[in-house]
Amino acid sequence: MDFTQQYGRMALVCGGSEGVGAEYAMQLAGRGLDLALIARKPGPLEETASAIRAAHPDREVLARSVDLTAPGAVDEIRDLTGEREVGLLIHNAGASSQTGDFLDSDLAFAQALVAVNDTAMLALVHHYGGQMKARGRGGIVLVGSFAALVGQPGLATYSAVKAFSTTFAEALWFELKPHGVHVLSHMLGLTATPANARHYPAMAGLGEDSADIARQGLEAIANGPVLYAGGGEDMVKAFASLSRGAAVEQMYQAGADFRD
Ligand SMILES: NC(=O)c1ccc[n+]([C@@H]2O[C@H](COP(=O)([O-])OP(=O)(O)OC[C@H]3O[C@@H](n4cnc5c(N)ncnc54)[C@H](OP(=O)(O)O)[C@@H]3O)[C@@H](O)[C@H]2O)c1
Secondary structure, three states, X not given: OOHHHHHOOEEEEEOOOOXXXXXXXXXXXXXXXXXXXXXXXXXXXXXHHHHHHXXXXXXXXXXXXXXXXXXXXXXXXXXXXOOOOEEEEEEOOOOOOOOOOHHHOOHHHHHHHHHHHHHHHHHHHHXXXXXHHHXXXXXXXXEEEHHHOOOOOOOHHHHHHHHHHHHHHHHHHHHHHHHOEEEEEEEEOOXXXXXXXXXXXXXXXXXXXXXXXXXXXXXXXXXXXXXXXXXXXXXXXXXXXXXXXXXXXXXXXXXXXXXX
16 A cells, blocks of 8 residues: 555654654654654654654654643644644554552542543544545554453553543544545554563563564554454453453453563
8 A cells, every 4th residue: 555645644643752653653754654753751752753864864754742641732733733734643652651459549640541542542533533534535543452352450540541442443443434544443462662661670572573563553554443463362252252250350360460
């Protein structure tokens, strides 16, 4: 597929400074798209923007430090992209930096997960998706998680916000299909990202390779509504054969490494 025909001219990558988001961005520049990158920390954001500009000097690469939990974040992003045609939205930001039982955790932390994964995402999809629908072309990728497959004790809010993101993507995929806009929930399992290494040092370097994950996502955008990274389909089948309670138990056991 010619990405510039379907998704030109610019891709907006929320959470585009490192890991999967940075890989999506670099590979999209290689497929001819300009980029707008959003993340909180200016350092890694500028490093990634500079690396893309160096590798693809013909591409325009915008970068702005925006916290998606902040009021006005979406207005800032709209201001950054201005009148440019954003034909692809990759919503990648959204990992949980903490685990713990919900009632032992900070409510503000849970609310921030909702804000990044769902509230900001909805506003971005409403704005940019509306423009894509009017143009009759475009794409939306919402990066999800296997944690959405069943409630994960210790990550209750995270599981829930990712379930919202996936079911939302599924419905949107159907609604936008007749309008030439592709929608994909790209559901990941353990993936080697800088954020994961910072949050869970015991897991540093473990999991799928971010560049491979981004490549698989780009190849699958037109084949939504859901792409499971390695092992995801097996988990879906295993959970389907269990009672919901037994599936939760199994998810709890699977999360042991994050708790220890
Ligand atoms: N890594 C895994 O094992 C794994 C497994 C399953 C699913 N996932 C999903 O994959 C995606 C990427 O995860 P990740 O491990 O790379 O961690 P992440 O913490 O989601 O970081 C990814 C990017 O998002 C940015 N970001 C995070 N919070 C933000 C905020 N409030 N406002 C703006 N930007 C923000 C980060 O930069 P700053 O920190 O500078 O803001 C970074 O560029 C997430 O949606 C996550 O849920 C990851």
